[in-house]
Amino acid sequence: MASYNRVVLVGNLTKDIELRYTPGGTAVADVGLAVNDRRKSASGEWVEETTFVDITMWGRTAEVASEYLGKGSPILVEGRLKQESWETDGQKRSKLKVICERMQMLSSPGSSSSGGRQSGESGGSQRASGSSGNDGSDRDNAGAAGRSAGSNATSTAGQREAQPTGDGPGYDDPDIPF
Template sequence: MSVNKVILVGRLGRDPETRYIPNGDAITNFSLATDEQWRDRNGERQTRTEWHNVSLYGKLGEIASQYLRKGSQVFIEGKIQSRKYTGKDGIERTAYDIIGSEMKMLGNRNDGSDSGNNNAAPPTSNPPPAAPRRQPPQQTPTTPPIDDIDDDIPF
């Protein structure tokens, strides 16, 4: 048995880029930064940032393209996939990509790099129904505690 599962929570390093393959499915790519912080032997705070290439397919990719922007905080769950390529210097390299199967937008609406409603949900034509008004709880007379509850147990 083997498992290939990745869970990341981070911020987008750039706006998502979406392209469409011939059958019409969307592929959305973006970079995601995750941070790790610790204190070194001298007590100084150290930070390491890892950058991850993320790809989302289909409807999930379209949603990401529509609502995510550089700086948006996001939860990604998926798998890691490697690919080989030859660099400009002629050396063969390996890149690792995250293929997302689940995405959750985190943070508030203004978490992106600019101050607009980047992550706002689309407006709906029908407003949601108003929540029913809550009635205050009615006062019930309290009964005094039973001192010896063991006598009432039948076993």
């Protein structure tokens, strides 16, 4: 039978990151992530629930996280679940943790603590969290359409021609699924 082990979490770090290295020189960091959930109770009141998750980051991901992130920093983590078991005073213990395979820094708007790299990645964080609704390929398509239409405008990386929004032609098409 096939198995699938994938976890995607968005939350805030519960403490500053302490970077350490294995004897082989590989960077490793154990961090805590607080993930908030808001739901309605049976009585109709909104209830806030926080889940704390242990996460292990390896290699360059751990180094970048320790350099740019601190307590309270919002991040998106993608990885896999792993169960750790150990014995303390003759009693067996275990816990689930997430092994981070991908981390995205999510800077909050107007944040005064965002460093150069963190603020530079905020565009990618919107795509990672699903708020922009595209994968960035429309940038390439828009540039190709502008060049093939014979426009004399120079196109550089990261720039594209203006696109209509909201009330422009083509947005009243009944075949659009939204």
